[in-house]
Structure formats: structure tokens, C-alpha cells
Amino acid sequence: MSSILGFPRIGKNRELKKALESFWGEKCSQSELEDVAKTLRAKHWEAQKELSHVCVNDFSLYDNVLDLAYALSCKPARFKHLSGLEGYFAMARGHKDGVACEMTKWFNTNYHYVVPELSIDDEYKADASGIIAQYNEAKSLGFSPKIQLLGVFTFFALSKINKGAPQAVFDKIKSAYFDLISQIAKVDSEVLIEFSEPIFAKGFDASLFGLECKEASSAIECVYNDIASKGIKAIVSTFFEHSNELTAILLRTNIYGIGLDFVAGEKNIQSLEAIAKSDKVLYAGVIDGRNIWVADLESKLALLDSIHKFIPKERIVVSASCSLLHVPFSKDGEEKIESEILSWLSFATDKIKEICALESIFQGRGDDGFLQENKRINLSRKNSDKTNNKAVRERVKNYTQKSRAESFQERIKIQKASFNFPILPTTTIGSFPQTAQIRKLRLEYKKGEVSKAEYEEGIKDYIRDCVKFQEEIGIDVLVHGEPERNDMVEYFGEQLEGFTFSANAWVQSYGSRCVKPPIIFGDIHRPKPMTIDWISFAQSLTNKVMKGMLTGPVTILNWSFVRDDLSRSAVCEQIALCIADEIDDLQKAGIKIIQVDEAAFKEGYPLRAENIKAYEEWALACFKTSTAISWAQTQIHTHMCYSDFNDIIKTIEALDADVISIETARSGNKLLKIFKEVGYTHEVGPGVYDIHSPRIPSVEELEKQIKALLEVLPKEQLWINPDCGLKTRKWEEVKPSLANIVQAVKKVRASL
Numbered sequence: 001m002s003s004i005l006g007f008p009r010i011g012k013n014r015e016l017k018k019a020l021e022s023f024w025g026e027k028c029s030q031s032e033l034e035d036v037a038k039t040l041r042a043k044h045w046e047a048q049k050e051l052s053h054v055c056v057n058d059f060s061l062y063d064n065v066l067d068l069a070y071a072l073s074c075k076p077a078r079f080k081h082l083s084g085l086e087g088y089f090a091m092a093r094g095h096k097d098g099v100a101c102e103m104t105k106w107f108n109t110n111y112h113y114v115v116p117e118l119s120i121d122d123e124y125k126a127d128a129s130g131i132i133a134q135y136n137e138a139k140s141l142g143f144s145p146k147i148q149l150l151g152v153f154t155f156f157a158l159s160k161i162n163k164g165a166p167q168a169v170f171d172k173i174k175s176a177y178f179d180l181i182s183q184i185a186k187v188d189s190e191v192l193i194e195f196s197e198p199i200f201a202k203g204f205d206a207s208l209f210g211l212e213c214k215e216a217s218s219a220i221e222c223v224y225n226d227i228a229s230k231g232i233k234a235i236v237s238t239f240f241e242h243s244n245e246l247t248a249i250l251l252r253t254n255i256y257g258i259g260l261d262f263v264a265g266e267k268n269i270q271s272l273e274a275i276a277k278s279d280k281v282l283y284a285g286v287i288d289g290r291n292i293w294v295a296d297l298e299s300k301l302a303l304l305d306s307i308h309k310f311i312p313k314e315r316i317v318v319s320a321s322c323s324l325l326h327v328p329f330s331k332d333g334e335e336k337i338e339s340e341i342l343s344w345l346s347f348a349t350d351k352i353k354e355i356c357a358l359e360s361i362f363q364g365r366g367d368d369g370f371l372q373e374n375k376r377i378n379l380s381r382k383n384s385d386k387t388n389n390k391a392v393r394e395r396v397k398n399y400t401q402k403s404r405a406e407s408f409q410e411r412i413k414i415q416k417a418s419f420n421f422p423i424l425p426t427t428t429i430g431s432f433p434q435t436a437q438i439r440k441l442r443l444e445y446k447k448g449e450v451s452k453a454e455y456e457e458g459i460k461d462y463i464r465d466c467v468k469f470q471e472e473i474g475i476d477v478l479v480h481g482e483p484e485r486n487d488m489v490e491y492f493g494e495q496l497e498g499f500t501f502s503a504n505a506w507v508q509s510y511g512s513r514c515v516k517p518p519i520i521f522g523d524i525h526r527p528k529p530m531t532i533d534w535i536s537f538a539q540s541l542t543n544k545v546m547k548g549m550l551t552g553p554v555t556i557l558n559w560s561f562v563r564d565d566l567s568r569s570a571v572c573e574q575i576a577l578c579i580a581d582e583i584d585d586l587q588k589a590g591i592k593i594i595q596v597d598e599a600a601f602k603e604g605y606p607l608r609a610e611n612i613k614a615y616e617e618w619a620l621a622c623f624k625t626s627t628a629i630s631w632a633q634t635q636i637h638t639h640m641c642y643s644d645f646n647d648i649i650k651t652i653e654a655l656d657a658d659v660i661s662i663e664t665a666r667s668g669n670k671l672l673k674i675f676k677e678v679g680y681t682h683e684v685g686p687g688v689y690d691i692h693s694p695r696i697p698s699v700e701e702l703e704k705q706i707k708a709l710l711e712v713l714p715k716e717q718l719w720i721n722p723d724c725g726l727k728t729r730k731w732e733e734v735k736p737s738l739a740n741i742v743q744a745v746k747k748v749r750a751s752l
């Protein structure tokens with residue numbers, strides 16, 4: 001038997017995105033949108049037909065957490081009066097009657113789900129008609145369906161409780177959920193349902209379910225026993241880590257199968273003995289659902305054999321490690337990636353082929369041709385000089401400058417004397433509005449429709465305007481505005497060796513939004529400087545300090561598809577040296593302040609507490625390596641798009657950046673207190689203007705906000721800046737807002 005836990009739903013050519021956006025723009029009807037969805041489902045099942053079952057209910061018009069919330073009628077009060085797709089999209093995207101539900105990261109992936117809002121005052125009522133319709137749709141097309149359903153524990157743990165005691169709210173949700181299952185159970189005898197419980201991979205944390213420890217373990221047992229007793233075949237699957245603590249509990253239930261991730265959760269091996277003693281079928285996630293590299297089938301066979309030492313073959317289902325949602329659809333028609341590199345890649349449709357071939361070889365039905373070809377591909381990758389660059393490896397090995405020579409105390413003295421900024425210096429996070437005109441210019445240049453000279457003149461014009469504006473309003477540390485950058489990672493990836501970019505390898509980030517992560521396939525080095533020309537040009541226009549703008553190594557890594565034949569830390573070290581070289585070139589070119597953005601530093605944190613230390617160690621070391629080369633008088637800024645540093649403040653301090661700018665406008669200064677509590681010594685720039693809203697903050701309210709900051713941190717330690725993301729706003733909004741910030745700062749300075 002062979003299986004996956006879900007298939008990408010956006011469509012090979014992002015058909016769903018296009019249909020959704022045209023529906024939202026009132027350019028197509030609901031029935032046209034539903035037709036597109038139906039056609040896509042049929043295509044996606046067709047791609048899965050070699051598997052034992054096709055996945056049903058993994059498809060979604062926006063998000064599968066939202067789907068379940070909607071099927072249980074978990075609608076926040078502000079949307080109660082809305083129904084159908086209007087209510088559904090209101091929760092996802094907001095509506096004139098209320099703001100959208102929050103959205104947040106799906107575990108440690110770059111997929112974002114809509115956070116359900118629960119309240120004890122709500123009445124929940126299950127409606128499985130949508131799920132049943134898709135089930136019947138698959139059957140009528142001749143497929144054998146397996147329903148994918150989010151487990152009730154994960155659903156509850158990911159929800160936000162607006163009102164009520166957690167346990168009481170959980171009971172309400174649970175009974176609606178049971179009703180949903182009862183409705184589904186009626187559709188067929190022995191309906192196969194795979195329940196995803198990734199929350200179980202975080203370890204046993206009963207508080208996630210609002211329960212005491214002992215109660216939680218018996219609650220899990222009871223819930224899955226009740227579900228199994230409804231006459232369905234239930235599989236409970238976890239992924240993204242091992243779930244040994246919870247596997248032990250699940251084995252005490254009457255479920256049919258258990259799904260485990262043996263790629264990201266190698267330690268699941270420890271549960272095999274116990275599983276062997278049970279009667280459960282093991283859905284063995286051995287093909288990586290998160291990454292895009294051709295599997296090494298020989299080593300996968302060895303893994304399956306080691307599982308088989310415990311469990312008989314007829315109880316092993318060869319599976320993907322998690323839903324294939326996180327990988328692109330297929331390689332068909334990909335014309336941008338070099339053919340040799342393309343041959344090393346495996347997208348969703350290829351992964352299904354790998355799973356089927358692996359299963360047939362494992363079960364002794366053989367597919368020698370496939371295996372031989374797989375061997376050849378892996379060998380070509382291993383031996384290619386594209387993946388191995390001796391000089392890079394040597395340099396990383398011998399590089400010794402891993403932290404700055406002077407202490408922060410020494411550096412800041414030198415820096416303060418040389419810059420002589422007023423107290424509460426002002427700056428911005430880097431980008432300025434990306435106008436339609438600048439986007440068009442970049443695109444036309446890329447397509448070869450405008451000349452290099454014309455392109456450069458256009459970029460220079462933008463920088464000139466940008467510098468002039470900042471000088472006019474009186475900002476202290478200027479930026480060039482990043483008009484030449486489409487994306488903060490792509491811009492650097494495109495200039496570094498070891499990266500490649502696809503034309504069509506999109507993955508869903510949320511709703512209709514997709515990203516095309518850079519692909520790191522080989523050893524990384526910097527053939528030439530990446531930012532010096534633009535930053536030097538910008539500096540030449542002003543006597544004020546121009547801040548150089550780089551993306552940090554950890555963020556470049558966390559937002560890319562990373563090669564799996566080298567550790568993430570080793571890849572990150574290679575990137576760190578490229579950034580170090582860039583910093584050195586910038587300071588030699590006269591740039592005195594350099595910002596190294598680590599927007600995605602926190603995103604790389606492992607799911608399990610026990611792995612955090614190791615991540616922090618190497619991520620920290622890489623950031624420090626990238627900045628160690630800076631002279632004492634070169635001021636290093638960093639930026640993170642968060643405000644919640646409670647857990648990681650010590651690591652943030654250890655980064656040893658002279659200044660960190662963070663996002664705080666929406667959370668006020670309550671999260672800032674941690675900086676004071678731990679006696680944080682380096683300088684901090686908390687965002688005072690919430691750029692997520694088109695609203696222009698007044699001088700008075702900004703003044704108040706700045707004064708509130710001063711209650712938490714001393715004036716010598718504070719910078720004043722907006723939150724990040726000015727590039728997403730319009731000039732009409734940015735200009736008055738920043739002018740007001742500078743005015744507010746001047747007033748506060750005068751009052752001190």
C-alpha cells in the first residue's frame with residue numbers, strides 16, 4: 001500500500017489563485033469558481049491514481065483549518081450573520097462588517113492558516129455536506145478516497161479562545177466534531193479517514209488542550225476510541241517531528257492505523273517495538289514531503305527494512321512524511337532550471353512516483369529500471385562540481401573571524417563619538433514604496449525590453465527622490481529605498497553561486513498567495529559585490545549617513561529550499577561568508593552603518609524544545625560570522641519582524657548587533673519590557689508606526705508612543721523608526737507618516 005497526506009491545491013499553473021482573485025474582483029461567479037475547483041480536484045486525483053487511495057478534503061478554497069472551522073460553524077460573532085462563501089471569505093480576508101481572523105504560521109513551515117476563534121457563547125453545529133460531496137465526487141470518477149481531516153486536538157490547540165474556560169470550550173467543539181464524523185460515517189461502510197494531529201509532534205503538552213496531564217491522555221484515548229467506534233477506519237498521523245509520547249497513547253486506542261514522519265522525526269523509530277505489539281497499520285512517512293530533492297531510494301529501502309525488522313510488511317504503508325502542500329506541483333514545462341539540476345529535483349507528482357516505485361520494490365514486486373535511474377541521478381548529483389566547490393569548503397573550514405574584535409561597550413563609544421547623532425535618532429527599515437512604475441521597470445529590464453542604461457537611470461531617479469525626501473523631513477540615518485529589489489532573499493540569491501530559480505515552482509503561502517523559494521543546490525559563494533554600486537551612489541547624494549542594506553544568512557536559508565546533502569548549518573556558514581565579504585566591501589566603500597536583516601530568524605526554530613539549543617547555537621554563530629568583519633566604528637544594525645522576544649532575548653543579545661529594529665507598533669510596549677527585564681544593553685528601535693494600515697498616525701499619538709517607550713528603555717538606548725514593510729504602502733501614506741514621526745521626535749527631544 002502507498003499513501004500521501006495531501007496534494008498541492010493551487011493548481012499546476014496556479015489556476016486556483018487566478019479563479020479566486022477573479023471571484024474576489026467580481027469578475028467570475030461562484031459557480032465558475034466552483035467549476036475550477038472541481039476540475040482541479042479531478043486533475044489532482046488523476047495524479048494520485050497509482051496510490052492506494054486518493055486524498056479527499058485536502059483541497060480547499062483558502063485554508064483547511066478554516067474549512068474545518070466553517071464545517072463546525074465556528075464563526076466569530078462579527079460574522080455570524082454571513083453565510084456561504086461570503087462568510088467563509090470574510091473570516092479569511094475581512095469584510096466590511098469586521099476584520100479578518102488572524103493568520104499564523106503552520107508549525108515550522110511557510111504555510112499560514114486562519115486562526116479559528118472560539119467562545120463558550122457559541123453554538124457549534126456540524127455540517128459534513130461539503131466533505132461528503134467531495135468524497136462522492138471522487139468515487140463517481142472511479143477513485144478510491146481517503147478523507148483528510150484535521151484532528152480535533154490540533155484544531156483546538158491552534159484556535160484562539162475569545163471567551164470561556166478552555167475545557168468547557170473544548171467539550172463543545174468535541175461534540176460538534178463527533179457529529180461531523182457521524183455524518184461522514186453514514187456515507188459508506190468503513191470510510192477511511194486520516195486525522196492529522198501535528199500538534200502531537202510537539203510533545204506532550206496537556207495545556208494545549210486546556211487539560212490536566214492525566215486527563216489529557218485519557219481524553220485523547222477516549223476521543224479516538226469514540227471515533228473508531230463510529231464504524232470508520234481511522235488513521236491518526238503526526239508529522240514535522242517525532243511524536244513518541246503521543247504514539248504510546250494512540251496505541252491504546254482502537255484506531256486502524258498510525259502515521260509517522262520518519263524524515264523530520266527520525267526518533268519515531270523508538271516507537272516501532274510498541275507498534276509491532278499492537279495491531280495497527282503503520283503509515284510510514286519515508287519520502288520527504290517538505291523538500292524538493294529526488295529521494296535516494298536505496299537509503300529509503302534501508303529505512304523501510306529497518307522498520308520491517310519490527311513490523312510485518314502487510315502492516316506497512318509507504319507514505320510521504322507530510323502533506324505535499326509544501327512542494328511545487330510538477331516539473332513539467334519548467335524551462336528556467338538547468339537540465340542537470342532539474343533532474344535532481346522531485347516535486348509533488350514525482351514524489352508520488354517515488355512512493356509507488358519504492359512500495360513495489362519493498363514489497364518485492366520490483367521496479368529495477370526506476371531504481372537504476374534513481375541511482376544514476378543521485379550519483380550525478382553527488383559527483384557534480386555544481387554541488388562541490390573545494391575552495392568554498394576550505395574557506396569555511398579555515399575561517400577564523402567569528403565575532404567582532406571589540407566589545408559592544410568599546411564599539412558604541414567610538415560610534416557615538418563619530419556619528420554624533422541627536423538622542424532618539426530616526427531611521428527606517430530599508431524599503432520605500434514600490435510603485436507600479438518601478439515594478440514595471442524591473443520587469444521590462446528582466447525581459448530585455450529596456451536597456452541597462454535606461455534601467456539604471458530609472459533606479460537612480462528613484463533613489464534621488466528617496467534621498468531628497470528623507471533629507472527634507474530630517475531623518476537622521478537614510479536608506480536608498482531598495483527599488484532594485486523584488487524580494488529580500490531573491491535579490492541576493494540571484495547574485496550568489498549555488499542558487500537557482502524556477503519559472504513555475506510555486507508553493508502556497510496562504511489563500512491565493514504563493515511563493516517561489518530560491519533553490520540552494522550547491523556550495524555558495526559570491527562572485528562579485530552585490531549592493532556596493534547602489535549604496536555608494538545613494539551615499540554620494542547626501543552628507544548624512546546612508547545605511548547599507550543586506551539580508552542575513554539565517555533568513556536567506558530559512559526562506560529557501562535547502563539542499564539535503566549538507567547540513568543546514570553548513571549551508572548557512574557558506575552564506576555567512578558571502579555576507580561578510582559584502583560588509584567588508586561596503587565599509588571599505590565608506591558606508592558607516594550596515595543593516596543585516598534577519599526577518600526569518602525566529603522561523604527556523606525547531607518544534608521541540610530539546611532541539612532549540614542546537615539551532616540557536618549555529619544560527620547565532622552564522623549571524624556573528626557574517627558581521628564579525630566590521631570595524632569598531634562600523635555600526636551593525638539588524639532587523640526582525642517580531643515583537644515577542646520573551647523566549648529568545650538572550651540569543652538576540654548574543655547576536656551582538658549594535659542596534660536592532662523590531663516590529664512593535666501593534667503590540668504597544670508591553671512586549672518591550674523583556675528588554676528592560678534582562679538588562680539588555682545594545683540599542684533598540686521599536687516600530688512606532690503600524691504600516692499594516694493605511695492610516696496616517698498623528699504627531700500627538702506618535703509623541704505619546706515615543707514617551708511610552710521612554711518609560712521602558714532609557715533615551716540613550718532608543719532609536720525611533722516605523723515597523724517594516726514601507727514597500728507595501730503608497731507614497732501618499734508614507735510621506736506624511738514619516739514626516740509626523742520626525743516632528744514627534746523633535747518635540748520629545750525638546751521636552752527632555
Ligand code: GLN
Pocket residue numbers: 429430431482488549597599639640641724725726727
Ligand atoms: N529591509 C527590508 C525592507 O524594509 C526588510 C523586510 C522585512 O523585514 N521583511 O523591506
Ligand code: ZN
Pocket residue numbers: 599639640641642663724725
Ligand atoms: Zn521586518
